[in-house]
Amino acid sequence: MVPDKVVDEISANRQRYVEELSDFLLIPSVSTEPDHAADIRQAAIWVVNKLQKLGFHVELRETARHPVVCGHLVIDASLPTILIYGHYDVQPPDPLDEWITPPFSPSIRDGHIYARGATDNKGQCLTYLEAMEAMLSVTGRLPLNVKVLIEGEEEIGSPNLGPFLQENQEYLQTDVIAISDGSQFASGIPAITYGLRGLSYLEIQVQGPRFDLHSGTFGGVVANPIQVLAEMMTRLKNSDGTVAIPGFYDHVQELRPEERQELSDLPVDEVRVKNYLGVDQLVGEPDYSMVERQTARPTLDVNGIWGGFAGEGAKTIIPAKAGAKVSMRLVPNQRAAAINERFKSFIHSIAPSTVKIQISEMHGSDPVLIDRSQPAMEAAARAIEFGFAKKPVFIREGGSIPIVGLFKEVLDCGSILLLGWGSPDDGAHSPNERFSLEDFHRGICSAAALFYSLEESYRT
């Protein structure tokens, strides 16, 4: 499927690709922190330069916050078009003291490259660019027309990409979209993802007295915002692990029996998962397997909490304020907007009148299911088998890629390929995030193969 000389070229340049990735990972392009605006721009320009070297027509397109890198390379108007999506922004690196080597000083050990963004998404995104470089360099052309869209707001929920897609609907028309922003099912078990959970993310602020009080003088007469918040957080879940917000499960689509069978056929090692996480026990909704709970069932987590004195030693106060960040993972056919409303109603209904509550909606996205019967799916399976020497499994993923829903709706493209090259234990969003150099190489091979297999499947 892939010309031998392309494979040889990719193998010959393995070391240089790693050096390029390392260079990309040096840039602390944290999208959620305003302090990093200059780094964000630097990372965007890094991508622009790379695409320009490949001969792309490329532009840095401004948005209300972080720019989008947008480019295209037309080979032949009669060929089908592939749109490559990725993101150059990364999660914040904290807690910093848990990194063995600093998050923005890429370090190679045990066959992995360690840095924030290694797998999510700089490393995986780069596989497509290196694959195209290899094809262009030895064959002088690509098997398809290509559009590239690499954004800088994925980790903050892509707030400006919806409008951007709307405005550039025509320019972005494509036959298929390839996204590598997830992972294999497990290390060595490549996968095609056909489902994604959605996300509702909210922040709650509790205001008690108008300033911090001496707990000796006022202990016993004033509602403590931390305790009020703790109680509300407790009431969000039932004792069996289900979410207690009324109506939360109303539109949840149950798994089909065939899907449950398929998921139960996956090689899952709960003991290995527990060892990896360092926990004695897993939790969750009764009557669903671990994989089902991770990918096809909705859930709720408190992502952060704060209030009062957290420094060294003791401070005897009743704090004026406390707050928490709460997110819910959604599944078909829940809708983020409706869940946000239910969440807010519930919190307001249980909030005592002794405090003032403020709730803000952070980013959200709807869950997605992709049609598995289309030819592009089969082409992707062949490409992965070529790169990883193994047939992929078909899975749902627990995380959210808000853009997938947008692509489906705004670009009216149902042919979205979610092909993760990394491993679930790469630590995306965690300290010591990493990407296996072997997976990086396999990803580049699979990306190249995808161009040829898609071209074949569209030709026939």
Next chain:
Amino acid sequence: MVPDKVVDEISANRQRYVEELSDFLLIPSVSTEPDHAADIRQAAIWVVNKLQKLGFHVELRETARHPVVCGHLVIDASLPTILIYGHYDVQPPDPLDEWITPPFSPSIRDGHIYARGATDNKGQCLTYLEAMEAMLSVTGRLPLNVKVLIEGEEEIGSPNLGPFLQENQEYLQTDVIAISDGSQFASGIPAITYGLRGLSYLEIQVQGPRFDLHSGTFGGVVANPIQVLAEMMTRLKNSDGTVAIPGFYDHVQELRPEERQELSDLPVDEVRVKNYLGVDQLVGEPDYSMVERQTARPTLDVNGIWGGFAGEGAKTIIPAKAGAKVSMRLVPNQRAAAINERFKSFIHSIAPSTVKIQISEMHGSDPVLIDRSQPAMEAAARAIEFGFAKKPVFIREGGSIPIVGLFKEVLDCGSILLLGWGSPDDGAHSPNERFSLEDFHRGICSAAALFYSLEESYRT
């Protein structure tokens, strides 16, 4: 009672006393933060210099952490001895952004001096030193022998003062101890405090997975340490505001009917309290008045909580850790050591096996009741009436002064006078802590009067 020329001297020097206080308040002597070790020492030396100018034999005595300032001035071996206690350390100033003027840049407005430590305890402590300066300067002597003990660890629970008192038991022998580290009952209603609540202060750490996890990948299968902590915090209290730890109320001494009558006679304005605090509603144990709940009933507060991502924006993690600081105010005859044990047993009994729990004991103190029938009480009442032109009320205080229990036990001195010059709304431990310049002046007058009234009462 007080010679006119002493009163005139105090009036003539009002402005200079304020300048001296302002100078003392410039020193950020925060005892809980290791970074402030040098400031602590500077504040101690400030006190040493002041006492030396008065002619005291004074020493800076080292302890395992912060030094104690210790001095004496013997007038006549046949006279009784008063021991003045105070502390030169202060609470941390955070939250810093809520201060109108910076905590360590004393600022005078509306007849108050604003700074961390203004009332607690630099301002109140200084009243005794200025009173002695005035008496010495115009009469050449003091009516009593004086010992002074000013420590630097009060705000961290005086961990080294117990051993210090033990080692210096003989040197510190005294007839009466005067402490001004509380406040009047209300602004303009001076008080003598005969009861103090004790304190149990503990910290809980909850460890879940061994690092922060992506909440998309692991949401639904791993116990979230924040949620586990929130649930445990919730279970510490019953819905009626009482503490849910088994046995917590076992040794609580109920108020005598006469005390309840006395407390209910106090001029309490709940509306004014609510306005001051900025809350619509007070809370607490049923069947007890606000003043009873503040001073004579035990309670529990979460003083701080932390876990996960508290920065700007959204981070989708299940955190590895969460923690909280919890303190309980105790009343006679509860004991801090026993309550700590009950707290730990309860937490361990409700902690789920999905996480690991660690509890550390911070500082604590037992509650105190002082005999109201002794002559020194009457002398103190006369001194206050002289300084404030009003008879004092007798009250219990909600806060803890761990040293009072120590004095009683180690120095075997039951004559402890708790005479607060400040106002309960001075904001001790809060942003914008302050001390009324008028109260500062009245405090100096009352302190001088106390020397004469005690001398009279011991003479008769």
